Amino acid sequence: MGEATARMLLEQGAEVHGMDYKESKLALASFTQVDLRDPSAIDAAVAKIGGKVDALFNCAGLPQTSPALDVMKVNFAGTRRVTEQVLPLMSEGGSIVSISSNGGLGWSRRIPTHMQLMQIDTYEGVVKWVQDNAETVAEGYAFSKEAIIVWTMLMSSRLIKRGIRINCTMPGPTQTPMMSHFEQATKASVLDAAMQPINRRSTPDEQAGPLLFLNSPKASYINGVALAVDGGFLGGVATGQIDLRTLMSNAS
Structure with a gap:
């Protein structure tokens, strides 16, 4: 998804600076290899960018087949650290978008727990919290x-007071190299149910388009949104056409 996003930005004439664990084949303005499990590497990578940043796209992620602590480091602690380091380079009109997942649709049931985590303001503190709450974190994803x-x-x-917007997307099953890990860790019936009602997986380009939109001037009044990009899955759940209880029981 990140590669598709960067490619679309380049096609629109943007100056794109990339950071990733794997090398990029795209003709970016700059590229820095970084491991989001290492906060000092994050800080050094952002420092290399230097100038003003108009938009930040947080597209990194690990699946549930990785160790839970690594998953939390990359998917949350590292993503937050990158954002915190980039924010001083942003000014009014800037925007941030991150990739979450329909796998996080249970967020509203655990707000008090997540708010405890949000009060921790250091990378190292998040790591300790995760270690101390391993049962709650579970597989991490x-x-x-x-x-x-x-x-x-x-x-x-908080950020809108500085004129900076932040949103995220909630993709449904998407045909990326990571999908093989989901297939390994998740029952086929669950993955099939998550593709309803559209009955197919999305492409990386179909996930990249909404990311570009959310960080564009056309979305200037959209802030704090978790946008479902799932072919209608959450709509089906909300209207009772997809039985989420059955989906969860099949997952166990």
Whole structure:
């Protein structure tokens, strides 16, 4: 999804600076290899960008087949650290978008727990909290994606006072290299249900388009939103056409 987003930005003439664990094949203005499990590496990578940043796209993620602590470091702690380091480079009119997931749709049931986590203002503190709350964090993926949603909503009220918007997306199943890990860790019936009602997986381009929109001037009044990009799955759940209880029981 991140590669598709960067490619679309380049096609529109943007100056794109990339940071990723894997090398990029795109003709970016600059690229820095970074491991979001290392906060000092994050700080050094952002420092190399230097000048003003108009828009930040947080597209990194690890699946639930990785160790839970690593998943939390990359999906939440690292994403937050990147954002905190980039914010001083942003001015009024700037925007931020992160990729969460429909896997984080349980966020509203655990707001008090997530708000405890949000009060911790250091990377190291988040790591300790995760270690101390291993049972709550579980496999890490769902909890980390919930955390991104709650953090987005929390920060939206604060950052908009500086004229900076922040949103996130909640993709449904998407055909990326990571999908094989989801197939390994998740029952086929659950993945099939998550593709309803459209009955297919999305493409990376179909996820990149909404990311570009949310960070564009056309979305200037959209702030603090977790946008479902799932072919109608959450709509089906909300109207009772998809039984979420059955989906959850099949997952166990």
